[in-house]
Amino acid sequence: MRPFEYVSPTTKAQAVSLLGASWGGTEILAGGTDLLALMKDDIVSPKRLVNIKNIRDLRGISSSPQGLRMGALTTLADLADDAGIKKNYPALAEAAIEAASPQIRNMATLAGNLCQRPRCWYFRNGFGLLPKDETGNELVADGDNRYHAILGNEGPAKFVSPSTIVPVLIAYEAKIRLEGPKGKRELPLEKFFVIPKSENEREHDLGPNEIVTEVVVPPVPNAKIAHYEIRQKDVFDWPLAVAAVALKMQGSNVESARIVMGYVAPVPWMSPEAEQALTAQPLDQETAQKAAEAAVKDAKPLSHNEYKVQLARVAVKRAILKAASGGAA
Amino acid sequence: MDDDDPNLKHPSDKQDNSGVSRRDFLKISGISVAVPLVAGPQAVMAAGQQVPVYGPGKVPMEFTINGKVHKASLEPRVTLLDALRDQFELTGAKRVCDRAECGSCTVLVENKPVYACSVLAIEAQHKAITTVESLMQAGKLHPLQQAFVENDASQCGFCTPGFVVACKSLLDKHPHPTPEDIRRGLSGNLCRCGTYAGIRQAMAQLSQKGA
Amino acid sequence: MPDYAWPDQEHRTLIGKRITRVDSPVKVSGQAKYTYDVHRPGMLYGKVLRCPYAHAKVVSIDTSAAERMPGVKAVEIVQKPNANIHWAGDDVVAVAAVDEPTAEDAIRAIQVEYQKLPHLVSDAEPPQGATQEEGPLSMNDIDDLLDNQVPNRQIVEKIQQYGVTEKPTEDKLKSFKSSGANDAVLNALREATVHPEAASRPKSNYEKAAAQTVGDPDKAMAEAEVVSEGLYGVPVITHCCLESHGTISEWPDADHLLTHISTQNVSGIPGQMAEPLAIPASNIHVHQDHVGGGFGSKFSPDRWGIFTAQISKKAQGKPVRIMLERDAELEVAGARPSAYARVKVGAKRDGTLVAWQSESWGTGGPGGGGMPPIPYVFTIPHQRKEHTAIRNNIGPARAWRAPNHPQAAVLTMCALDDLAAKLNMDPVEFFGKNLDITKPRQDIYREELGIAANLMGWNEKWHPRAQNRSGNITRGVGLSLHTWGGRGHNSDCDLTLHPDGSVDLKLGSQDLGTGTRTCILIVAADTLGVPMDAIQLEIGDTTYPPSGGSGGSTTIGGVSSSTRRAAVDARDLLFAKVAPTLDAQPDQLECVNGRVGVKGDSHRSLSWKEACAKLGAMPITVRGTNPDRTKPPDLTNSGVGGVQMAEVEVDTDTGIVKVEKMVAVQDCGLVIDLKTAESQCYGALIMGISYSLFEEKVMDPTTGRMLNANLEFYRLAGFNDIPELVVHMMTGKGYDERGVIGLGEPPVVSPGAAISNAVANAIGVRVPFLPLTPDRVLAALGQKAGA
């Protein structure tokens, strides 16, 4: 790690003003489970670290008829243990408890989870987010891309969006709230993730001096919601594919659906094609299969990750069937 | 630790040593805040208030580890794990991956298991830190440790302290853990020698007895 | 001649029982001090600048900025300008500073310019015609071999076999010597035949490393009634010791070195450091209490051990700690060579094996590597084998727990299993039928096969390939056989009886977590008839009598045999002193339960303490030494057999394999401690599951760098990936009387083959290469569907 100075503001406004106006100089420190590793590997080298854990306003989980509010500092362990979440948003609690390990869940925050950087092994080895060697060769396409994107990978970004919590949050129609020098804003969570086109962009719609303050989820819709992950190791392993689905029903038919895939693209990948395939259909094996096919119809695997198309397909199908049979609870 | 070294007596030297002076720092980072002014623990103005700034040089720190107070002067970039091991010679927690991937450095902070390699020492101040060294009381092994011994749950033993702390916190939370509790509770620790079979037996023995 | 023979079953009080590991308490309480934990007064922290390129030449190095930094105490250039680097992560410059952050800053301040050279990191099948016969060595080749740390013995063999392209000058010889060539290499070079015409030969990365024919393979294959052909392989994996390699070195005075090192080879370290440091080996004091894993990768002080000592010297002899970071540990500190083969095997319709043919290849890094011992265990009468060694830039290979055997097991047992499937035979029957060609262990295997089948429930679980499909979940079983040598090494020990009854025992050995301490104490206590905790055991120091390195599963034989000898000799000396008091002849005495007395006469005895008081004022020390290795061993033996079976469940939609159960039936002669012996087998099964399903050193073709040098993508099996494990040790008649044979490695040989065979049984098609990851399993299933 390079040397840095450390500040620990107690208000959001302080934090915002302690952050630099361009990337590189400062970073926000939350749980540190990702950031410290990035700093040790010299992937990011802030001159100042802004610890936000002493900002009270960023804490807490509250449920109300308006929905659920989770402060940025809510840990994954809190998400997994909170009685209200377990009851009303069980697929979220399940995704949280399946993530990482108990030690990480105790430290990792929700905002940190949304803002964590990709696990792409070229990025983590110092070749950049859009990895190139010194002579400008694109490394992923010709390299070992077994864990890379199969969708949304036409540009130079080939990593996959790393959070396993985000797809299910998007299925729940979560919104993210941010605060920066220009004030507050709120975005549908899916809009927070962007595919960078050049090395000086990041994969989030986040300013260098903006903070994620909270995530809000609307009241539980009358929908069947489920989350499914495919990991080779039983636990504590990065998934190969994730799917989260929310199915609004009308009688025994699907009225509308939200299908979100993780680990397939540089952003959490919503599949209107799959949603279309489910709409007005009965919820059975056959529709689930059709929706799963539709979800990966446009997949363009790289040289070593054709198998991920199959895994994404299976994840979507199983998530739909899991939702159909009652979801996480 | 390097008190014998006159070069390092002055924090100002140390700041140079880390290669960033405050002026450089502000130049590079383009931060638009008022420049600090106090000697000693410096401060910056942020949103109309003074916020103390620590480092990049050494900062005096104070920790409560296994109920005892420990002090050291450390740069903010030093992790809790390195402070425990190199400053206080509490070497039960091991440095293996240094990246939150293996569990060998597991300690309790405020009674929750965390990876000490991924916590900055500066943040762990004034929190209750518990390391494996505290489990043995008056020369007697904790029942959990005894179960590890009886079931031969360590080989080379390098991962063992991390596992012991992880098991301890699992049993504190679930005195009679189900297989699912164990599956989740022990997912964050790795062993290369392959002691999982012994650990499983130790846990089975304890979950029957309750520890 | 004293009677050293192991006591028979009725007379053993501890040997062969289930005894709790003696060093567990210090391990579970965090008190055990490993090298990484050693904190010496005034200790400096070292860091290493590593080359980012897989193949490069150092052009220039500028360390001036680092040297000027406050807190930096010494800088050591490890590879000077013009040095050739053959793998990414190789050490170039080391620094020592007052703390770790300062050392890191110093490393970043060093400027190195490299000239990049073309690299190869792939170990894919050699392109047609690329394989080159080995030939005479140029002086550059010798440089490369030395750079790549190829053992001197192998270099000598190559020089003697192929000669050289030019006669080395004395200067050249000197430079070889300073790069690590020993006298044997220099002599071989002086005497080598010179083939100047070979100097113009182009150099290939692919070298023919073996070509052997046994019997008449063509005829036998032509006459075989059933022939099976297949592709099999295992990738390069790493040792991944949780305690990384490294040392803490200091100079108490100008010509004495004290080194704490993480090693499998305490007594063997000084001899390897003496020459590069230009001090006598006797001036080097090595100490280690505990080691956090070795698995074959920790026999040498390594270049970093040498430069740590050198940099300490530069820093006025202050202690310097250099332990490898995890990425370096995985990149440079040891890897198991890969092995792949196209295999054709033929049998008669009744299953009798007749012919084997294989074209194999693999890499052990820049040094190339040899052919694994195939066909493994089964001496098939007619064979043709060719092996290509790929020399590439992935970093050096090291012995990995049972070197070459796990690879040989996969290449052989998977090919045989495919043949059994083609014959429509149950593998237990098929392997059983061919046991005659596993001589001399056919009877052991036969017995083990039966026991394993029972413990697995094989008869209920086995089915012809892929015939138990229900939906996407399918199950299968598979098996494999293995063997290993394991005769005891040299291991001297000093056992001292004190007049106050205390006993101490000292030897230079090390306990890798295999239970060495426990077993030494069991043998000594059983022999002296005192409790284990009455004996003070000290190991891990070069001031104690020298012990062999813990490799080749030779430690248990080595230490148990010399301990037995020393204890018997000490006991006999004690008997001689005590006999007059008890009014008996020394050979009428025994010591049991803490008493020394006349056999069969419980009234004539002394407590241990009283007996030792008869020694007089002076303690007696006896040295236990094992018989010369050229003579047949008496207390130890060599050659074990084991059988393993695996049951798996495969999700054919996702390609995810879960191991559901494993059975290991293992012989290792006389077992000293059943508990730690079983733990070795459990551990080996777990490590085996890990390499079968998850492990692989992944190299990037473009940059030549290891992509997964961390514990996130270099994936080790976790607690939850481990199913029910059943271990059965073969003991009792037919086994015990063979003497002690090592156990560290044999049980890690078979899991890859057994699990791969179980997957083939489950899904009806072979997944050619380990690890059995979803991509590979789905690809194999896809081919089957397509076919």
Ligand SMILES: Cc1cc2nc3c(=O)[nH]c(=O)nc-3n(C[C@H](O)[C@H](O)[C@H](O)COP(=O)(O)OP(=O)(O)OC[C@H]3O[C@@H](n4cnc5c(N)ncnc54)[C@H](O)[C@@H]3O)c2cc1C
């Ligand atoms: C071995 C391992 C396994 C893992 N497995 C999983 C898994 O299965 N599923 C999963 O989802 N994740 C997994 N993770 C990732 C883990 O969940 C994240 O590291 C964690 O959630 C990050 O949160 P943090 O609070 O520790 O963030 P930090 O490490 O503190 O920060 C991460 C990033 O977010 C930024 N940031 C943090 N808070 C804010 C904020 N409020 N506003 C703006 N930016 C902010 C930081 O500047 C930094 O760039 C794993 C991590 C590891 C090391």
Ligand code: SF4
């Ligand atoms: S006993 Fe061996 S050759 Fe064997 S793994 Fe250990 S060190 Fe290696």
Ligand code: FES
């Ligand atoms: S050393 Fe902290 S998790 Fe591995």
Ligand code: FES
């Ligand atoms: S006992 Fe050696 S790593 Fe677990």
